Amino acid sequence: MHTDGIDIGKAVKELRKSRNITKEQLAEKIGISVSHLEKIEAGSRRPGIGTYQKLLDILDADMVIHKEIETVQEKCAEKVQAILLSSTEAQAVFMTNILEAMAQNIQLVT
Numbered sequence: 001m002h003t004d005g006i007d008i009g010k011a012v013k014e015l016r017k018s019r020n021i022t023k024e025q026l027a028e029k030i031g032i033s034v035s036h037l038e039k040i041e042a043g044s045r046r047p048g049i050g051t052y053q054k055l056l057d058i059l060d061a062d063m064v065i066h067k068e069i070e071t072v073q074e075k076c077a078e079k080v081q082a083i084l085l086s087s088t089e090a091q092a093v094f095m096t097n098i099l100e101a102m103a104q105n106i107q108l109v110t
Contacts, residue, residue: 010044015059
């Protein structure tokens with residue numbers, strides 16, 4: 001998993017080791033299985049935003065991992081833009097209204 005030349009899985013593994021945290025300890029603190037953490041460190045699995053936030057806190061690694069969060073948001077924005085640009089004007093207005101309503105009410109589910 002690469003972002004701006006940074007291998008996030010490798011960074012997580014190196015940070016974990018430099019802080020003398022075992023895979024088992026980190027997985028428990030994050031609330032994921034050891035096998036899930038191993039896949040993240042191997043670069044074969046992308047953790048969700050919630051897992052990234054926990055990694056930020058536990059590993060004190062804001063600068064390393066924050067770039068990946070921004071990249072996920074940028075990719076989502078690109079997808080939304082492509083959908084809107086390929087739709088009719090009425091469809092674009094409708095989808096935008098739905099997205100705005102969701103954004104206003106997202107705090108209800110988080």
